[in-house]
Every structure is written in C-alpha cells, then in structure tokens.
Amino acid sequence: MSKIENSSNMTPVLLAHTQIPELLKKLQHFGDQSFQIRSTILFQKQYMCQRFKVWVDDWPDFTTIVIKKELSENLNDIYYIFTLDEKKLKNMLENTDIVEWENALFQAYPYDYHQIIEEITRKRGFGLRCEEDVFRLYKFNETRVNQRSIPEYVTVGALSPEMVDLVIKCKPSPFLGEKSARHLSYLLSTYPSICVFDENGTPIAFEIEYEYGAIGMLFVQPEYRRRGLGKLITTLFLKKCADFSYSPFVIIRDDNEISIQLHIDLGFQKTNIFLFSSMVLKEKA
Template sequence: MKILNSDELKIAETTLYAHLPKSTKVYGCVFAMNRGKPHALEVLVDTWPAFTTIIFRPDLNNSRAKDYLNKVTLYSTDEEVLRRMLTVENLIDWSTNFLIGGIDVRHLPMLNEIAASRGVNIKEFPLVHLMTFTDPSHLPELVISDLESRVSVLNESHVDVINKTWKYGGDEKSYRNILHYIRHFPSCCITDENNQPVSWVLTYDYCAMGMLYTQPEHRGKGYAKALVTAMAKRLHSEGYPVYCFIEEWNELSYKLFQSLGFTEDPSYRSTWYEFNC
C-alpha cells in the first residue's frame, strides 16, 4: 500500500484516463486535486507505479476533513486486491459512518460480505447510469433567444435555497459541501428579477455535473436543457471530464442528457453505499 504525493497523482491521472469510462469518478477526483482544488483527501494504491486499486479517503490529519461528508471513492480491476485493502490492511475505518460513492455494482456482494462480518449496517441508494460526454458539436444552439443571456453563475448567497431543495441536503455538512462546490467548481443558474436562482446545476468535487433542479413554478421553459448545454460547453472548454450520474428511475433526466449527446456503457452500473448510518 502506498499514499500518493502530488507528483504521483499526476501520473495516476494518466493511468486512470486509460480506463475511462469506468474509472470516471476517481479520474474526476484526481483531476480536481491536480488542478489545485482544495480537498481533505488522501489517495492510496496497492502498488506503484502500476496499480490495480486506488482508494480516496478522508485525510484525518487534515483539519478540514471533519467539515465535510465522510466520503470514500475507489476503483479496482482486481477484486481480491480490493478485498485485502479493505480488510487485512483496514484502509477504511469500519466503525465510522461513511459513504462509498459511485461504486461499481460488481463489488457489492463483497462489500455486503465484509459489512456483515463486522456487524455494519448498510443503506443502499438507487442504481445510477454513468452518462459521459465527449463531443460538444452534438450540443444544440439554445432555441430561446434571450435564454443564453440569462445564464449566470451561482454565488454564496444561493447556498441556502439549494441546500433546502437538494434531496440529500438540509443539514450543516451538506451546506458546507454546496458552499465548497460553488466557491471552487463551475456552476450555472438562471435567476429571477430579484437575482434569486430558479434553476441551477453544479459541479461536484469529483467533477460530475449534479444537483440539476428547477423550481416547480418555472418548469417547462427549457431551463434545464439550457443549463446542461451551457455547463457541458464550459466544462469541455476548460478540460474537465464531462459526465453525470442519473438514478435509474429518473427517466426524464436520462432522456434530457441522452438528447444532448451524453452516452453510457450499458454493461456498467454503479451506486452509493452508506455504512453505519
């Protein structure tokens, strides 16, 4: 096991790029770290420089770690190595509440087995589609003439309304996470005459587009399509990976992103798992 330093993270980014799209979430994490985005993570691999398994976990020596959700992200091409890192090497503290996000569903039986052996309860979230995007020429021109001029960016005064409407928000830690995203990652919104956002999309710290939402009274006006189009163009132009996760039940969002040229690997599914919840 090895903890990567800043120079090694740059090499890891190149390695993970070769495993897209299945490595997209961990690639997004290291992409952000390599561009100086503030974080409270440490990155571990099984061997170096060739590795089969990479794990992002909170850095307990970083004072900022306690301010954010206890999140773990991982990618592995060798499940037995992953099992060893999670059990024998104890790279995760199984006595704490933590969330593994964007986990490949093929690892779920192993995670269930480990959790059961340790008496750890699990909350499983819906399966998600990983939707990726590579060609901005697929994006349409905005059909509403004045809509593009109304697209702006979110600011810190908007955090509260987003936190209240986000299905996984509503508490202090989610508030701090949203504030972090707005301060350090791209966002797009459409505001009303009082400069209050009525529709928005953010970028998570692993560089995925997310939290797409339109206030109920403003739906049916093409706002979501305009914001996804604007955000995808911006992310692509700045070199970000352009992708999102869409829950399987959310057919409306799936069709929207599909219509804009986002695609998926139909053999791949992932989900979020919360432990000790």
C-alpha cells in the same frame, strides 16, 4: 511515494502528487471501466484539493486504487474505489488502516463493489446507509458544445452557500440525512454551480457539480419548465468543462426518462457503468 503498514501480505503505496499524471495515463488503457475514477482524480487536480490521498495496491503495476478525501470534523471523509481484482480490493479495505470506517462515505463507486463494502462494514459492527437508487453514467460524447442564447428575462450566476435551504427544499437528499446541509454548503463553497435568476433576482433553475466531477442536481421551477432552461444550464456547464479540458458526465436513474432524453439531446451517451453510494454510520449496527 510511501507504504502503509497492514496485517496482510499487501503493502499499499501512497502515491506522491508527481506520480498522479502517470497514474492517469495508465488508467486510460482501461477505457470506460476507469472513467469514473479518472474523472474524480482530474476534478480534484483541477480544483487543487490538498487533502486528497491516492493509494494503489502496487506501483507501477497496480490493480486497485483507494482514494481518500479528508474533510472537516463535521463531515464524513469521502472514499473512491477502483479495482481490476475484487479480492485485492477487499484485502486493501479490510486489512489496512487506509479507511477510517466510523467516518466513511463511499461515493459513486461501481455497484459491483457494494457487497464488499457491506460485508466489511458489518464485520466491524457499524451500520450502513445506502442510496435508494443505482445510477447509470452518461458521458458527453461530442467534440464541441453547441451554444445556446440566454433569454433576456433571466440572468446567470452561481449558487452561494447561503442558498443551501433553497436547494434542499427543491432537491431533498435523504441519503445524507442530518449532514445534508453541511455537505451541500461545502459543495457550493468549493465547486462550480450555475443558477438562473429571474428579473427580480429570484433563483428559478440551478445545477451543481459534485466533488467527483459529475454534473447533477438539475432543477427548474415548475412554472419555468419547457423553456429550455435545463438545457441552457447544462450547456453552460459543458462549456466550462471544455475550457478545462475535462470530460463531463452525469449519472441518472434508468427510470428518469425526461432527464435521459434531455442529456441525449445534448450529446451525452449511455454507458454500462452503474454507480452507487453508501455512508458508514457511527452508531453500531
């Protein structure tokens, strides 16, 4: 455990890896309010990410968490945030050097915090690219996963980094702009994905798991829809999560009625958690 210098009266604490289990235990007391940040931490622990740092405003009686995931020079560092006190969150972001603002991607944070990020980014003279939509979190609420049979005309495997162009073509991501391909390649080489192939080995459906633990980017080729492949892939992901004792969740726009119904049918439950992402642009605003 170490502390970081800053220009305010707050001295954030960098937690040691041995303190993370205690942090997770404390976060459970906040229920759904801390669900996303708990999932992020658990997911990183599961995949033994080394360049993953967790700061709190105080220890052991914390109100605010800032997580930094350091990536390569070609990708933005990723930050995740949680707070019970927005003034302390603002203080921690604004008056310490935890965040490298010109290389920051704030991912899947509660939309209530967006004004704070926007204000600090503007003060520092940087631009901010934001997702066009706010997403609602749905968490899996069943104790067991119903098995689904795999049709004889398909095989199941994983996406590879070489399939980046295919994924972008099917599920374009304007939010990340020119970094979309590099970021997606990183996801596919680091975290789980599931891909369904036809009898000729052509990908016809896929889904990935994001670095903060959400299952998403579900896609089925139009000619193969209404055959249950979407539910099949998500069910396979649920089984994988159950094997790791991990609570699966998805994030969906409120107007995406088809996806909402699919996931409710599988046992997902709507929450009142709304998540948003934004990326600080190196170019001055």
